Amino acid sequence: MSKVMIALGGNALGNTPQEQLELVKETAVPIADLIEEGHAVVLAHGNGPQVGMINASFETSSGVDKKISEMPFPECSAMSQGYIGYHLQNALSFELKNRGINKSVVSVVTQVVVDEKDEAFENPSKPIGGFYTEEESKRLELEKGYKMIEDSGRGYRRVVPSPKPVDIVEKDVIKDIIKSGHLVIAVGGGGIPTIQRGNLLTGVPAVIDKDLASCKLGELTDCDTLFILTAVEKIAINFGKPTQKNLDKLTTEEARKYADEGHFAPGSMLPKVMAAIDFVESKEGRKAIITSLENAKKALLGETGTLISNI
Numbered sequence: 451m452s453k454v455m456i457a458l459g460g461n462a463l464g465n466t467p468q469e470q471l472e473l474v475k476e477t478a479v480p481i482a483d484l485i486e487e488g489h490a491v492v493l494a495h496g497n498g499p500q501v502g503m504i505n506a507s508f509e510t511s512s513g514v515d516k517k518i519s520e521m522p523f524p525e526c527s528a529m530s531q532g533y534i535g536y537h538l539q540n541a542l543s544f545e546l547k548n549r550g551i552n553k554s555v556v557s558v559v560t561q562v563v564v565d566e567k568d569e570a571f572e573n574p575s576k577p578i579g580g581f582y583t584e585e586e587s588k589r590l591e592l593e594k595g596y597k598m599i600e601d602s603g604r605g606y607r608r609v610v611p612s613p614k615p616v617d618i619v620e621k622d623v624i625k626d627i628i629k630s631g632h633l634v635i636a637v638g639g640g641g642i643p644t645i646q647r648g649n650l651l652t653g654v655p656a657v658i659d660k661d662l663a664s665c666k667l668g669e670l671t672d673c674d675t676l677f678i679l680t681a682v683e684k685i686a687i688n689f690g691k692p693t694q695k696n697l698d699k700l701t702t703e704e705a706r707k708y709a710d711e712g713h714f715a716p717g718s719m720l721p722k723v724m725a726a727i728d729f730v731e732s733k734e735g736r737k738a739i740i741t742s743l744e745n746a747k748k749a750l751l752g753e754t755g756t757l758i759s760n761i
């Protein structure tokens with residue numbers, strides 16, 4: 451049995467709180483399957499759509515009603531961890547109880563240390579919030595000073611800095627929860643990005659990539675498998691072209707070569723592949739699997755998904 455660090459992608463959560471509350475019931479099933487089979491699981495999730503929505507809502511409301519204040523970005527990250535964690539806890543507890551599995555599910559509001567000199571602060575690249583037309587995007591750039599980019603043919607989105615995770619502040623308590631046999635949800639949305647000066651931790655306006663933060667948490671909690679669950683069953687070269695070829699297995703050297711050749715889109719698949727490479731190379735014997743949520747069980751048995759491994 452393995453110890454699995456799961457990074458849950460956007461399709462596990464949907465785009466609105468109402469959609470999310472329904473979707474997490476399905477999301478809980480493959481996760482409970484893994485637990486039922488005896489695997490130890492640590493769970494992380496994204497927050498791009500959610501943190502963007504929370505921040506934009508406060509900005510808009512505070513412009514209309516002066517009794518509503520603007521919400522600083524790190525607090526928006528904390529709120530996103532809170533409500534996503536609440537939905538996941540609720541759905542997972544239900545699914546586990548129905549199977550007679552006696553485990554509590556708990557979310558840890560997680561702060562992740564970043565380097566204040568990380569060059570990502572000068573180069574916003576992480577898409578958040580909803581999708582806009584080109585016209586709306588130009589207006590948002592002018593009116594709100596947002597930086598907007600076109601996101602993989604899906605429309606325009608706001609981008610914010612995405613520094614690399616350096617350390618996880620709550621790592622010891624997360625390890626204790628795992629040791630106690632309960633299910634922990636941590637580094638939600640990549641964690642709240644935090645600058646550390648001595649004992650003082652200060653949140654900063656940014657969004658850490660959840661796949662990179664999951665890689666860091668998987669290393670710190672000594673997981674043997676990093677499981678990146680997204681919308682595709684396998685990763686591909688020549689993605690979206692007539693020559694697309696899905697990949698079953700690749701070494702970190704092959705993965706790096708394909709990444710250098712530009713096969714993985716920067717705002718979406720590239721960070722997943724980079725997180726997988728980092729995780730596999732962090733300790734001999736570690737492996738990473740990228741697949742879809744519904745294929746999680748089969749992928750862990752080696753029947754589908756893309757396996758990144760040097761064994």
Ligand SMILES: Nc1ncnc2c1ncn2[C@@H]1O[C@H](COP(=O)(O)OP(=O)(O)O)[C@@H](O)[C@H]1O
Pocket residue numbers: 458459460461496679680681682684685686687688689713714715717718719720
């Ligand atoms: N080479 C590739 N192989 C497979 N999928 C790719 C590739 N390049 C880009 N993608 C896209 O990346 C998406 C996953 O990224 P994203 O939607 O940002 O992830 P998340 O599930 O974490 O929200 C896939 O659904 C697919 O559309």
Ligand SMILES: NC(=O)OP(=O)(O)O
Pocket residue numbers: 459460495496497498499577638639640657658659660661
């Ligand atoms: N924080 C983060 O990586 O979120 P998404 O996976 O939703 O982009």
